[in-house]
Amino acid sequence: xxxxxxxxxxxxxxxxxxxxxxxxxxxxxxxxxxxxxxxxxxxxxxxxxxxxxxxxxxxxxxxxxxxxxxxxxxxxxxxxxxxxxxxxxxxxxxxxxxxxxxxxxxxxxxxxxxxxxxxxxxxxxxxxxxxxxxxxxxxxxxxxxxxxxxxxxxxxxxxxxxxxxxxxxxxxxxxxxxxxxxxxxxxxxxxxxxxxxxxxxxxxxxxxxxxxxxxxxxxxxxxxxxxxxxxxxxxxxxxxxxxxxxxxxxxxxxxxxxxxxxxxxxxxxxxxxxxxxxxxxxxxxxxxxxxxxxxxxxxxxxxxxxxxxxxxxxxxxxxxxxxxxxxxxxxxxxxxxxxxxxxxxxxxxxxxxxxxxxxxxxxxxxxxxxxxxxxxxxxxx
Numbered sequence: 310x311x312x313x314x315x316x317x318x319x320x321x322x323x324x325x326x327x328x329x330x331x332x333x334x335x336x337x338x339x340x341x342x343x344x345x346x347x348x349x350x351x352x353x354x355x356x357x358x359x360x361x362x363x364x365x366x367x368x369x370x371x372x373x374x375x376x377x378x379x380x381x382x383x384x385x386x387x388x389x390x391x392x393x394x395x396x397x398x399x400x401x402x403x404x405x406x407x408x409x410x411x412x413x414x415x416x417x418x419x420x421x422x423x424x425x426x427x428x429x430x431x432x433x434x435x436x437x438x439x440x441x442x443x444x445x446x447x448x449x450x451x452x453x454x455x456x457x458x459x460x461x462x463x464x465x466x467x468x469x470x471x472x473x474x475x476x477x478x479x480x481x482x483x484x485x486x487x488x489x490x491x492x493x494x495x496x497x498x499x500x501x502x503x504x505x506x507x508x509x510x511x512x513x514x515x516x517x518x519x520x521x522x523x524x525x526x527x528x529x530x531x532x533x534x535x536x537x538x539x540x541x542x543x544x545x546x547x548x549x550x551x552x553x554x555x556x557x558x559x560x561x562x563x564x565x566x567x568x569x570x571x572x573x574x575x576x577x578x579x580x581x582x583x584x585x586x587x588x589x590x591x592x593x594x595x596x597x598x599x600x601x602x603x604x605x606x607x608x609x610x611x612x613x614x615x616x617x618x619x620x621x622x623x624x625x626x627x628x629x630x631x632x633x634x635x636x637x638x639x640x641x642x643x644x645x646x647x648x649x650x651x652x653x654x655x656x657x658x659x660x661x662x663x664x665x666x667x668x669x670x671x672x673x674x675x676x677x678x679x680x681x682x683x684x685x686x687x688x689x690x
Contacts, residue, residue, distance in 0.1 A: 323349060326352045326353065328378075330342055330355075336363065336365075336367060337362060340355055340356070341355075349386065350390045350394070353386065353394050358397070360379065364412050369415065372415050376402070380419060380426060384426045395427075395437065396436055398423070400440070402440060402444065403444055410448050413444055417454075420440055420444060421454075424437045424438055438454075439478055439481065443485070445485065446486075451491060451494075457497070458497070458498060475505060479501060480517070482495075482498045486498060496531070499520070499524065500521065500536075502521075503521055504540065506540075508541050511544065511545040512545055515546065518545065519546065521537065521543070522552075522554075522555050523582065526554065526555070526587065532634055533652065533654060538555070543555070550573050554569060554573075554582075562591065562594070563591045564614075566588070566591040592616075593629050593634070594654060597634055597635055597652060600635050601651050601653065603648070606645065606646045611646070623639065634651070634652045635651040635652065637649055
């Protein structure tokens with residue numbers, strides 16, 4: 310995120326406040342033209358309070374110029390006094406522009422200017438950024454304020470947000486990214502949100518965990534879900550239908566899903582989970598499990614296990630191959646599938662042991678090759 314600081318009129322802060330007052334008054338704002346006897350801080354509070362009139366009656370050029378003028382004065386006020394001004398200004402910019410998207414883009418630009426005008430150690434940068442995300446989500450500019458959570462943490466490295474602030478920000482990011490059709494980024498943010506919880510406070514993330522599981526199950530492009538199981542808030546849901554369904558999607562097949570659905574139809578409807586889409590997902594996951602167990606799978610086996618008609622099998626296999634979760638060769642003449650590769654739906658302890666043993670074998674093989682090469686280099690006596 311980058312911003313260019315705008316040059317302002319060369320006058321004192323008090324004179325600039327007076328000009329802002331007079332401009333607001335000329336647009337019809339209910340504000341006195343006379344400076345407040347309480348000082349410049351009170352002046353700014355009153356100016357910010359009526360600044361929505363700029364969006365309502367000011368020209369686009371004037372809107373940005375006037376709001377940038379407010380920024381230039383707010384950032385030079387003493388720190389303790391400026392915090393309240395920054396918060397008030399951000400709250401005004403977050404909503405005063407609606408419903409004009411062009412005005413929203415101006416508000417976002419002004420918030421960006423304010424963000425980069427503050428010290429990296431300022432606690433107010435978090436609040437400004439929060440409102441930047443709020444506005445960006447409404448005007449379709451999320452890509453301009455967010456790339457990934459790692460970069461976000463670097464941005465706030467000088468003054469990291471509290472755990473509660475980070476969780477609040479992640480929730481807003483998830484909502485804004487989802488509304489902006491950036492589902493992959495939204496999903497990653499939700500995973501990062503759940504990772505911020507411990508067993509001590511996991512109960513507070515019950516809704517977040519449920520929302521994450523539902524989003525994963527409903528997404529037609531997400532099939533592998535075992536990475537959700539170790540998350541503390543997800544563990545806290547054990548014994549609930551949503552967790553039971555997640556376990557089915559991680560470990561079981563179509564028949565187990567059908568049994569779950571038969572006993573939880575009202576739950577599925579309440580959670581807005583599409584049974585047809587879930588059935589399709591479970592069929593593909595079941596085929597992956599079959600491919601893991603055997604390098605050859607007959608059309609008849611697929612028809613039986615996946616509860617398909619004979620004329621649906623080949624089309625289904627082609628659709629499954631498009632997911633790239635498995636690679637295989639279809640032998641139509643022999644009515645079978647020759648499996649070349651299939652992902653593992655879940656990495657179990659046995660899988661880790663197998664990986665460890667394989668790495669040990671590779672290590673020993675490399676060591677033996679190294680010894681043989683050393684022998685070849687040895688001089689012949």
